[in-house]
Amino acid sequence: MPRIAICAPSRAITQEDAARVTALAADFPALDLHFHPQCFLEQGHFAGSDAARIDALVASAEDPAFDAVWFARGGYGAVRVAEDAIARMGRNAEAKTFLGYSDGGILLGGLYAKRIGRQVHAPMPTDIRRDGGEAAVRRTLGWLAGDVSGLEPSIDHHPAVAFNLMTLAMLCGTPLMPGLAGHVVMVEDVGEYLYAVDRLFFHVTAHLGGIAGLRLGRISQVPENDAPFGHQAEDIARHWCTRHAIPFLGSADIGHDVDNKIVPFGVATPG
């Protein structure tokens, strides 16, 4: 029976949202969810101090009673804990599956770089807040229970990763950045001006030499600027991929929304 520890390396969630996710999980009798109390701490922007978030993350990863560590929410905060937390992880963490997306990609990337456990881009408990968010949360619960229907449909024999574009940009060149040669890299973003998307693609593609190709997830909630940018998101992706001789492979079914699909890092193994 998969036992899943939920902690919050970035921002907090509410007891009410946790209760709704726990109620949903009743439909998955094979799963046993445990929300770490740290999920509900609030200190400034964060779910508790850096130390509290590190402790909860390490405790969840190192507890042999759990099979998976699910990040409750993104928002921002993982970069302040990732290096220290990963440095404290040992054998028990290596047996874990880590799940999340958005800001959580900092941890997924760092864990993938250090080859600790298995990393999965997947909807998080906080997605319960979206209209229709139950479907997103069920997708991760289903995947944990052995249902592979939530996998991102383009996944093939290539190793893959999925990241928020800004998160990947911040990882590039840091000790948390995994080597991605030969990988299909999927990116998505939310709430960024198209000029910022263009700037991020300049940066990211300069760091992605040798990847198998790039897929573009949804670039959503783009704010309106004082002038139309003049290039659409796909044009931007194609422009910078061409510039850096990276194959542009088309779209990816990921994004900050309820349709966000599951992308296990590396080569996807049969469920």
Added chain:
Amino acid sequence: MPRIAICAPSRAITQEDAARVTALAADFPALDLHFHPQCFLEQGHFAGSDAARIDALVASAEDPAFDAVWFARGGYGAVRVAEDAIARMGRNAEAKTFLGYSDGGILLGGLYAKRIGRQVHAPMPTDIRRDGGEAAVRRTLGWLAGDVSGLEPSIDHHPAVAFNLMTLAMLCGTPLMPGLAGHVVMVEDVGEYLYAVDRLFFHVTAHLGGIAGLRLGRISQVPENDAPFGHQAEDIARHWCTRHAIPFLGSADIGHDVDNKIVPFGVATPG
């Protein structure tokens, strides 16, 4: 008599603003300003197509009749032209002084990396639009005319550079990034949430090993978030400098404002 070519590698300015800067320059009889017609082109977000912006920048840099190339405005757009434009620059560009800031830092950084000409963080013609902006524009005109009173006051015998924090983050690890070992690196930013500033410092400090130290310019127009971040800008800078063993040297008198001072890249030579 210093002759100054003004072009717009990012966004456009208006004829009216150019006229106001030209009128100001009458107080500096040693200077001769030439606005390239490309400054007034508009295509989507940009001051003309990528090709038009490259052509104007290269023409300005390669024209032996000019001593300096002054970027009219930042905004966004230099990353789409920098590599191609710099690749087309030759001997005549090497004799030039290039001036600007904000998005223009992409070009200053790339030119400094390739050791083409002299690069100067300095107010731009578009600063005329700010309340009291004449003082900012006069600072650059004065410096071009030989007045060193506008230099950033902390500049000492160390080589220095100054960048917009986001611009520097995007440069890191790309072919346009200069080696900054031994440099004092000054950063400023405008309009970013403090969580974004924190994220950018994580990224940038991971790339700045070996610098002499970091100075923090103004972090201005910080939007209000749904929760206070819990750390001030200087705390953030100190946190990440400590993390990466970079000396934090205090403040820098630079920012997106009329008090923005002049920082010649490298070792400042007497005026």
